[in-house]
Amino acid sequence: MISPDTSVVLPGPWPHPPVFPYLVTRLVAALYHVMVLPTIGEEALLAVAISQALANELDTCLVLGPDRCIYLTNGQCRLSSSIPTDGILMTGSLKPSRRVSAWMPTDATYPARVAILAESISSHPVSGAIMGDLTKGGRQATAEDLTRLGGLDAGAPGVPNGLVLCPVCHEYHGECLDPSPVFQGREMTVHCLCDNGNRCARCGGRLSERKLNANYYKPADGNIWHVPGFAALGHQCVPGDAMVS
Known part of the structure; x- marks a missing residue:
């Protein structure tokens, strides 16, 4: 059986907007949560990503640029040149730590990048329903x-x-x-x-x-x-x- 909360109507898939650096968290196979991050050092960004992934216990990707990212899955970090590029995107639901939130007002580029992401999401119409794993992982x-x-x-x-x-x-x-x-x-x-x-x-x-x-x-x-x-x-x-x- 599938939970009554298994489907939700959301906008259709599109390429991820260039709002580096940001975190992508996989909720289900085609639905991803995007969190714009402050422009701090790469070591600090990785620490943020690891902390977020450990807390959420969901597959996470730290996207640093158009051809540089770090996947955090199953407790492992993997550097890759293939960043996530499609899927249905959303933002604003998964929260960063309070320390990360405190850094955001100090980044002059942060509001503009958040606005670009929000515009990208809002400009795509609803196209269908997202389902959970219909195999239940079996x-x-x-x-x-x-x-x-x-x-x-x-x-x-x-x-x-x-x-x-x-x-x-x-x-x-x-x-x-x-x-x-x-x-x-x-x-x-x-x-x-x-x-x-x-x-x-x-x-x-x-x-x-x-x-x-x-x-x-x-x-x-x-x-x-x-x-x-x-x-x-x-x-x-x-x-x-x-x-x-």
């Missing part, structure tokens, strides 16, 4: 998987084999075969509430109730539900100590 189960995970847990009626109850949040997590006939024979990874590490870089609060671009098991209906990355767009900063970069 993979075709092997014969061994089908034997190991087939059926239901004898100790927990209705619960697929492979899922275990978290002693902290009391939700199920693990790997199992999807019980939905739509995803028959596909192995899914299921996360509990404790697995949610997607946080706001400004306030430290969770970007969504559940882990983004991930699945959870709902005992009430016996289905595995997918939470798309753009569920983060509903985040509102909470009071408390800010995470800084």
Whole structure:
């Protein structure tokens, strides 16, 4: 099953505007959040990008110029000459740390670059709907998987084999075969509430109730539900100590 928040209507794809330096955060496969950064040193920019990526736990790219960027994925940094060039863009939802925000007024070019980005986004009409990962990140189960995970847990009626109850949040997590006939024979990874590490870089609060671009098991209906990355767009900063970069 797919979360009710799986689709959202947004403008169509276009080339990224030249507002270097900036961060691109992948929300889902075709939707990217762009954050214009102050023109500080490259070492400081990389520190900002790493801090943002660690907080959000989403694939991130620091774009330094038309042919220079650093991808931050799976805890690794990779220098590349191929910058992100298309996709559906949005801005203003993911927040930088308060330290980064404090640098922005000191950069004379910052307002103009933000205006260029905003104009680029607003000048493109709505063209359709964005969907989350319709495969829910699953993979075709092997014969061994089908034997190991087939059926239901004898100790927990209705619960697929492979899922275990978290002693902290009391939700199920693990790997199992999807019980939905739509995803028959596909192995899914299921996360509990404790697995949610997607946080706001400004306030430290969770970007969504559940882990983004991930699945959870709902005992009430016996289905595995997918939470798309753009569920983060509903985040509102909470009071408390800010995470800084």
